[in-house]
Amino acid sequence: xxxxxxxxxxxxxxxxxxxxxxxxxxxxxxxxxxxxxxxxxxxxxxxxxxxxxxxxxxxxxxxxxxxxxxxxxxxxxxxxxxxxxxxxxxxxxxxxxxxxxxxxxxxxxx
Amino acid sequence: xxxxxxxxxxxxxxxxxxxxxxxxxxxxxxxxxxxxxxxxxxxxxxxxxxxxxxxxxxxxxxxxxxxxxxxxxxxxxxxxxxxxxxxxxxxxxxxxxxxxxxxxxxxxxxxxxxxxxxxx
Numbered sequence: 301x302x303x304x305x306x307x308x309x310x311x312x313x314x315x316x317x318x319x320x321x322x323x324x325x326x327x328x329x330x331x332x333x334x335x336x337x338x339x340x341x342x343x344x345x346x347x348x349x350x351x352x353x354x355x356x357x358x359x360x361x362x363x364x365x366x367x368x369x370x371x372x373x374x375x376x377x378x379x380x381x382x383x384x385x386x387x388x389x390x391x392x393x394x395x396x397x398x399x400x401x402x403x404x405x406x407x408x409x410x
Numbered sequence: 411x412x413x414x415x416x417x418x419x420x421x422x423x424x425x426x427x428x429x430x431x432x433x434x435x436x437x438x439x440x441x442x443x444x445x446x447x448x449x450x451x452x453x454x455x456x457x458x459x460x461x462x463x464x465x466x467x468x469x470x471x472x473x474x475x476x477x478x479x480x481x482x483x484x485x486x487x488x489x490x491x492x493x494x495x496x497x498x499x500x501x502x503x504x505x506x507x508x509x510x511x512x513x514x515x516x517x518x519x520x521x522x523x524x525x526x527x528x529x530x
Contacts, residue, residue: 303454334515338455345505345523346455351516389455393515397469399445399457 302326304390304402311408312380320405322373322390328400334393335373337366341386350375377407385409412436412519414444414506419524422496430491430524432506437519440464440484443509445517446491448502448526456502460509461489474500496528 338346350366390402445460
């Protein structure tokens with residue numbers, strides 16, 4: 301159950317776009333089709349923002365989008381806003397019927 | 411409104427046990443799998459354990475297998491995590507989370523967490 305690899309931090313100015321990668325280093329994640337992304341503000345519980353690689357739950361801003369290429373999933377935040385300043389975690393279902401989270405990325409809005 | 415409320419955390423010595431509880435409301439509790447996710451202070455998220463809607467399937471992370479036991483009581487809309495042989499590295503905020511319906515593999519609702527601190 302090795303953690304998925306994310307960059308420790310990324311930053312951008314308001315209005316810009318940024319992308320966070322999430323790389324699986326083992327075959328435990330199968331086809332990697334069950335990737336979800338979570339946003340966590342300090343002192344708060346995580347919030348689901350993307351599921352099944354690229355689907356957005358109702359109520360989540362369309363500035364958040366997800367994609368996948370091979371064993372790397374990506375979260376893109378477009379039109380960066382101050383409220384996007386938070387930690388972001390990817391997660392995948394595994395072939396052992398368990399789950400694994402990414403190492404987490406701190407997004408800083410400059 | 412979906413709510414998950416955890417309780418049972420606290421300060422405990424290494425080797426001791428705790429029983430964490432999670433009560434759900436605002437949804438048909440017996441239709442959903444429930445999981446536990448933990449977060450050590452200042453660190454990332456770690457999936458811990460999960461139980462299917464009817465208790466027919468229970469899964470654990472390797473780091474807790476053999477020490478933690480998950481169970482549920484649908485009549486009480488509750489899920490429990492019995493945590494035994496606690497170690498300092500088990501210190502974390504433990505979140506109760508609801509999995510999506512059917513075959514969805516995402517966690518769509520989270521509680522606020524209960525803090526477990528393992529220290530002598």
